[in-house]
Amino acid sequence: MVRFENVGLRYGMGPEVLRDVTFGIPPHSFQFLTGPSGAGKTTLLRLLFLSLRPTRGLITIFGRDAAKLDADATAALRQRIGIVFQDFRLLDHLSTYENVALPLRVQGREEASYRAEVQELLHWVGLGERMHVLPPVLSGGEKQRAAIARALIGRPEILLADEPTGNVDPSLARRLLRLFLELHKSGTSVLIATHDIGLMDQFDARRLVINQGRLTVYD
C-alpha cells in the first residue's frame, strides 16, 4: 500500500530531519508512530500525505511513485487517504456538517447525493445534534470527532491521525482509540502518531519509533 525506501528529507540547506527511513504500511494494518517531540513524526505524516516531497529515496503509494505524481494525481491519491490533524483544521465559517462534507464537496458531488450519508456519520460520531453548529462553539472532543468524521467520509483506505488524543481527556482518548480499532477491523489501514505511551499500551500493535530522524520498526 505504502512503501518508503531509504527516504531522507531536509528543509532547505538544514540538516536531514529524516534519514534512511525504510518501512511499509501493509493493507488492513494498524500501527503507532511514536517518538519524542521534534523527532519527525509530523514530517513523516506529511510525507505519507503527499504534502511534502522527500529529498532522496523512494516513496510508493498505492503502487505509484510519489515523485512522479502531478498535482491532479496527487489530489486523487489524497482522496484515498484520510487524515486527522492535531489541530483539527476545521474551517470556522462552515458548520460541522459542511466541514465533514468538505471532502465530498470538493469532488464536485451534488449536496443531495451525500447529505444523508454525512448526517448519518455525524449521528454515529455523536454530533447529530451539533451538525449546524460552527466549530468555535464545539468542545475539543467534539472538534476531534468532527475531524475524524471528515477523514472518514471519503471512505479512505488509509487513515492517518496526528496526536488524535492530544486534546482530549483519558476517557475520551480510550474511546477514540476504540473507534480507530474498529475502523482498522473494517479493513482500513490506520497509523496513529502519538507520544502517549498509555494509549499505545492499550493495544498491542506494530510500532514505528522515530528518533533523531531515524525510524525503527517493532512488529
Add this chain to the structure above:
Amino acid sequence: MTEKRSRISSMLVSVTRRLPTRARGGESAGTPPAAPVRASGEKGAPATSGAGARAGSKAAGSTVAGPAVAGSAPAGAAAVRPVAAPLRSAPQRPIVPGTTVTARALVAVIAIMTFLAGITIGAVSSVSNVAAEWTSDIARETTIQIRPGDGLDVEAALAKAVSVARATQGVANARALDESETAALLEPWLGAGLDLANLPVPRLVVVNLAPGAGAPVLAALRSALAEQVPSAMLDDHRQWAERLSSTARTAMAIGLAVLGLVATATVLCVAVATRAAVDAARSVVEVLHLVGARDTFIVSEFQHHFLTVGLKGAAIGGGAAVALFLLGSTIPSWFAVDRSIDTLVGALTIDLRGYGGIFGVSVLVALVTTLTSRTTVYRTLRGIG
C-alpha cells in the same frame, strides 16, 4: 465498499454510544462511562461485552464478519438518534468566507479606487471634449475685415465681401456686422453712444465654414477676396486656433498622465489588497488542498469569490462616478441657472466615450481582482506542496 461502509457505521454506533453525554448533544445524562477497550489482539483480557461482542471477529488486521453489537441493550440503541429519514440541511455556505473584515475592506478599497479612476477618466474625457469643441468652433468661424480709407465705400465693400464669401464653396454662412453690433463690440473700450461715422473703425464680416471645411476653403476665399475686394483682409484666427490647440494638447497630456498614474495606483492597490485577502484565507486553501481538492477546484472557488467581490466593489465605485457626472450634467437644468454656472459645471459633462471609459475601468478592476486571486492561490498551493 458499501459493505465496508455499513460495517464502519455499525462499529461507530457501538463506539459512540459510549461517548460522553456532552459529546452526544446532551443525550442520556446518566450514561455510565464505558469499560476500557479490550478487543481481540489487545493485551490482557479477551474481548468483552464492553467493547461489543463481535461474532466471528478475527485477529488484528482481519475483517469483521458480523456487525458490531453494543453491549447490550435496546436502550443503548435508543440513545442513538435514528437516521432513517435524513434531515434537510441548511443551504451550504460558500467555501471561501465572504463576510470577513478583510473581504469587506477589499470591497471598500476596490470601490474607492474605481471611483477615483472613474472620476479621472471622466475629467480627462470632459477636458478632451471641451478642448476639441473650442478648437473646432474657432476654426469654423473666420472674419473678413474691411478697413476704411482712401474714399472706400465701406458698405459696398461689405456687401461685396459677403457675396464673395457666400459664393465660395465650403462656406456655410456669411454675415456683415451692422453698425450697432460693431459699436457693441467696441463698447468696453470706447464707451456707449459711439458714432462710427466719425471714426475709422474697421467693419467685419463673420464667415462660418461648413463642417469639414478646412484650409483649402480659406485659401480659395482669400484668393477670391484679393481679386474682388482688395480692401478686405481675411483673419482665419490661425494664431488663436494654434494656441488653443496647443493648450488642449497640453491639458490632454496632463490628463492622460494623471489617468496613467491613477490607473497604475488602482491596479497596484487592488492587487495588493486582493493578495492580502487571499493570504488571510490561506487556511482555507490549505484545508481544501489537504482534503483532496484539485488545484483547479480551489482556484475556481477563489476566482469566483473574488470576481464577485471585484464586480461588487467596481459597481459601487463606477456607479458613484457615473452618478456624479450624470448629476453634474443635469443639475444646471434642474435649477434653470444662468449660463455662467452652466459653463462652470459644464466641465462635468461627459459623452458616451467617457461613460464607456468608466465602465471599462470597472471591468478592468474586477479582472485584476480575479487574476490576482488566481495567481495568489496558485502561489499559495505551490508553497503548500
